Amino acid sequence: MSRDTVNAICRTFPGAEVSDPWGGGHDAWKVGGKMFASIGAKTQGVSIKTDSIETAEMLIEFGVGRKAPYFHRSWINIPWDLPEEELRHRLAESYRLVRSGLTKKAQAALAPFE
Numbered sequence: 001m002s003r004d005t006v007n008a009i010c011r012t013f014p015g016a017e018v019s020d021p022w023g024g025g026h027d028a029w030k031v032g033g034k035m036f037a038s039i040g041a042k043t044q045g046v047s048i049k050t051d052s053i054e055t056a057e058m059l060i061e062f063g064v065g066r067k068a069p070y071f072h073r074s075w076i077n078i079p080w081d082l083p084e085e086e087l088r089h090r091l092a093e094s095y096r097l098v099r100s101g102l103t104k105k106a107q108a109a110l111a112p113f114e
Helices: 003-010 053-061 084-100 104-108
Strands: 016-019 027-031 034-039 046-049 075-078
Touching: 003 016, 003 027, 003 034, 003 084, 027 084, 034 084, 046 084, 053 075
Parallel strands: none
Antiparallel strands: 016 027, 027 034, 034 046, 046 075
16 A cells, blocks of 8 residues: 555545645545545555544554554554555544534535445
């Protein structure tokens, strides 16, 4: 996996937009202005949001990811060596979670997602 793979996957999510809010080569993927994935300029992997601190801890314990530096404890950093199918699943779950927290009006303005 690579930055290009993550960006190609995230680009397919309805309403997803990428920016570099901190400068220096970060890719922050957002839907409705809320971030669901971030690729750091130096840290290898992609950081994603989970539904809770407990879920993040469980995924870290099972070796799916590691603590995401600079993020809330409900976020994990997924290394590049995760199989693409699992990476796609984790990105989609993070996107769904953030999307579901948007206002009903904002959600209705987005195309359906799986």
